[in-house]
Amino acid sequence: MIKLSISLSCIAIVLLCASISRGASPTVQMIDICTLCRCLDAKVTNEMTVDCRGEDQHSATGQPTKYFNLQSIVWPVSKDPLNKSLRIRAFFRNLKLLTLLRPPPSTYVTELHFTNNAIDSYHNEPFENFKNLESLTMSGNDLRVMEKDFFASPNILKHLDLSNNSLTSVNALERASLERLESIDLSHNKLKSISVQLTRTLQNASIVRLEHCDLLSWLSDDDLAWQELYLSWNQLTAISGTTFSGLQQLEILNLAHNRIQFLDPQAFAPLGQLRRLDLSANAISNLVTNLALPPALNSVSIAGNSIDQWPFGDLPTKLHLLEVQNNRLSDLHLGQTVGVMILNASDNQLDSFSGSSFPMLTELDLSYNQFSELPRNLGNELRTLILDGNPFERIFFDSRVSLKFLSLNRLPNLSELGGYSFWKLVGREDDKERDCVEIQLSHCPKLQSIHHMAFVNLDLCKLDLSFNRLTSIPANLTDWEALRGEIDMQGNPWNCNCSEQWMVDEILPMIYDSQDLQYLLEDFRCASPEARRNVRLVKFLNHRGAFCGGPQLARLVDATNSQDSPMQAGFANILCSVDDEACWHVHKGSGMIAFCAMLAVTVIVSVVLLVFISIRRKREMRRNTFENVWLMRNGKTTSL
Numbered sequence: 001m002i003k004l005s006i007s008l009s010c011i012a013i014v015l016l017c018a019s020i021s022r023g024a025s026p027t028v029q030m031i032d033i034c035t036l037c038r039c040l041d042a043k044v045t046n047e048m049t050v051d052c053r054g055e056d057q058h059s060a061t062g063q064p065t066k067y068f069n070l071q072s073i074v075w076p077v078s079k080d081p082l083n084k085s086l087r088i089r090a091f092f093r094n095l096k097l098l099t100l101l102r103p104p105p106s107t108y109v110t111e112l113h114f115t116n117n118a119i120d121s122y123h124n125e126p127f128e129n130f131k132n133l134e135s136l137t138m139s140g141n142d143l144r145v146m147e148k149d150f151f152a153s154p155n156i157l158k159h160l161d162l163s164n165n166s167l168t169s170v171n172a173l174e175r176a177s178l179e180r181l182e183s184i185d186l187s188h189n190k191l192k193s194i195s196v197q198l199t200r201t202l203q204n205a206s207i208v209r210l211e212h213c214d215l216l217s218w219l220s221d222d223d224l225a226w227q228e229l230y231l232s233w234n235q236l237t238a239i240s241g242t243t244f245s246g247l248q249q250l251e252i253l254n255l256a257h258n259r260i261q262f263l264d265p266q267a268f269a270p271l272g273q274l275r276r277l278d279l280s281a282n283a284i285s286n287l288v289t290n291l292a293l294p295p296a297l298n299s300v301s302i303a304g305n306s307i308d309q310w311p312f313g314d315l316p317t318k319l320h321l322l323e324v325q326n327n328r329l330s331d332l333h334l335g336q337t338v339g340v341m342i343l344n345a346s347d348n349q350l351d352s353f354s355g356s357s358f359p360m361l362t363e364l365d366l367s368y369n370q371f372s373e374l375p376r377n378l379g380n381e382l383r384t385l386i387l388d389g390n391p392f393e394r395i396f397f398d399s400r401v402s403l404k405f406l407s408l409n410r411l412p413n414l415s416e417l418g419g420y421s422f423w424k425l426v427g428r429e430d431d432k433e434r435d436c437v438e439i440q441l442s443h444c445p446k447l448q449s450i451h452h453m454a455f456v457n458l459d460l461c462k463l464d465l466s467f468n469r470l471t472s473i474p475a476n477l478t479d480w481e482a483l484r485g486e487i488d489m490q491g492n493p494w495n496c497n498c499s500e501q502w503m504v505d506e507i508l509p510m511i512y513d514s515q516d517l518q519y520l521l522e523d524f525r526c527a528s529p530e531a532r533r534n535v536r537l538v539k540f541l542n543h544r545g546a547f548c549g550g551p552q553l554a555r556l557v558d559a560t561n562s563q564d565s566p567m568q569a570g571f572a573n574i575l576c577s578v579d580d581e582a583c584w585h586v587h588k589g590s591g592m593i594a595f596c597a598m599l600a601v602t603v604i605v606s607v608v609l610l611v612f613i614s615i616r617r618k619r620e621m622r623r624n625t626f627e628n629v630w631l632m633r634n635g636k637t638t639s640l
Contacts, residue, residue: 030104033073033090048076048108050090068095075106092117100138105129116140124148127155137161139185146172153177161185163209174198183207187230192216199224210234211254220246228252232278238262249273256301257281265289272296280304280323287311293319303327303344310334324348325365333357345369346386355379366390367407374398383428397424404428407440415446419453427459436461442488443467452476467491471527475502485510485517493527496537498548508541 033039037052052068070092078086089111100114100122109130119141125148127133134156143165150172151157158180162170167189174197178184184205191213199220202208207228215234223246236258244250244267251273260282268274269292277297281304290313293300297316301323308328315322315338322340326347334357342363345353350369355361355377362381368389376399378385386407393413401424408414427435436459441447443466450465452474460478463486470492480487487507494500508524511517526532540546 029072030074031069031072032076034076036068036073039076045087046085047087047089050076050088052090052092052095054094068092068097070097070101070103073104075104075109078108089113091115099123100126102126102129107132109133111135111137113137114141118142120144122148122150125150125152127151128153131155133157135159138165139163141165143167145169148172149175151176151178156180158182159184162189164188166190168192170198174201176201178202179204181205183209185209186213187211189213194218196220196222202226218243220244222246223248225249227273230254232256232258234258236260239267240264241266243267245270247271252276254278255282259283261285263287263291265291268292268294270294275299277301284311289313308349315340341381346388394418395421397422400424400426402426402428403437405438405440408444409440410443411441411447412445414444416449417441417447417451417454419451420456421451421454422458423456425458427461434459434461436482438462438486440464441468442491445469450474450477462486464488465492466523469493471495472500475506480506480510483510485514485520487511488520490520490523490525494525494537495528496526496532496535496540496547497529501545501547504537504540504547508537512538512541 033050033052037050040049040051042048076086076088086108088106088109090109091113093113093115095117097114097117097119098121100119102123103112103126110132112127112130112133112135115137117140119138120143122143127136135158137159139161141164143162145168147169152175154177157178160178160181160183163185164187167186168191170186170191174195178201181202182205184202184207187209188211191210193216194210196219200222203222203224203226205226208226209230211230212233215231215236218231218236219242226247227249229244229247229250229252232254233256236255237260239255239260239262241264243264244253247253248270250271253268253271253274253276256278257280260279261284263279263284265287268277271294273296274294275296276299277293278301280301284302284305284307286307286309291311292313293316295316296318298318299321300319301321302311303323304326306328307324308330310329310331311324314336315334317339319338320341322342323344325344329345329348330350331352332345332350333354337357337359339360340358341360343358343361344365346365346367346369348369350366351371353366353371353375355375358364359379360381361379363384364378364382365386366375367386371387371390372392374387374392374395374397378401380402382401383404385401385403385405388407388409388411390411391413392408392411393415395408395414395417403425404427406425422439425437427437429435438461442464445468447468448470450470450473455478458478460483463478463483465473466488467490470489472495487510489503489507494503508521511520511524521536521538524537526535526537
């Protein structure tokens, strides 16, 4: 009997060893996460950041990790057992994780970020054991549906980001316990609709983002505590009077880039807390009656629609930002005085502007309208005025305007800037040293001439005259030194002759001496004469009088490429090419004086030399005569 028992024990041992050798699973080896990833300890705030990033990440020992097993990690713990305030923020980015497993629990982890992986599935309630988790990010993955429970257990989650996936269904969120959730981001998914059950689950949230979700409709009957709702870039076509009636606490509503054609004029009137409303880039045309705006509104945009009549009733007194650009408006006479501070009415059909309706404006954009004359009565608070793209044939401020910035770019009909164009324009007073104004006057295809009195009595901070048709400008146009190099002359067909030598002498050094402004030299080039075509003016910076010496000298001077050249000062102003018209005129500099001086010296030297040669020849002739007479008297012959 004893022998039988011993035999059976031996057989059992052999079978156990065989089973182990044939593939019994070994125990999973746990690894400290700080040996695989970077752990940054912020001792002041008692926070730790665990950063696991990319396939090519290196462990703490410097060896590359071949794979990342989320279930085998060991979380850091507080060094002080009595200190329970350690907070761990963990980032698992670009690791190509396919499935979200259940990580080992940790009471210290408050944030988890699984960004830009390839997660398309997850284990049931993967974060059940993270009782102190407050923020979860799973953006940039391949989730398509959420059927398994995600947060069914009680939790304190405050922020949830599921953006940039391919979700078509979020049933798990409808069953989730998200009572403390403050913000949720479901943007950039493929949700066609949002169920009433989901809105009830999220009723305590403050911020809900649903941009780029292909939503076809929106309806919520329950009272929700939402404060911000983002529904831009969807497929909404109609907003009724009850669409947002349950959002009494809403402060921000973004409906931009939808297909809204029908808009109930009372759709937003019940939203007494609404501060910002964006209806831009829809298909809204004229409304049956004016749109009623809630009294707390301070920003509204209805840009990019097809509106040709003023769409609003009385504007709220708190409204500071109004955007109506890119419509078909031809009139802005409101019949009331409003407190709007920033008005963008560009890309309409306006040819007049009633500044008396907007006395508080600080920024006004009337670009790309039909103005032929500058608008008047712009108010005393205006700082920025943008008038690009209007069909002005002249610029003339006939009433006082105080500005910090004036933009007059891309004016298709402006061919010249006459004298006293800005004589009523003054710089805005502020706390800085100078009350000056910045003017942009660029990309005007016909602008060829600027009068030397155009900017008279105007203190300029910056001047942009780039990409016009200017070949020259007056040297006394403004106080160039006061601009301190803030001058953009690029893109013009400059005629680089002697009359424009002052640009090389005065403007170029100021721009070149500032490292931050040297980009203004890239397209500051000559267009004529032919020898200098497309040459950057900065090449002539260290050569005195290069333009006054003609094309041949310009090439000679450029070849020296040094101020230490043996070429003497003033020489460049003397040596001329016969095909350079600048040689026939007296210009700024000492070229003609030097020429005359050298000519006088040459004449004097020549006369002295001729006198010397003449005297020497006479002496030689006299000596030869005496020698011949002596030889003849002594009966000797001479031979040459």
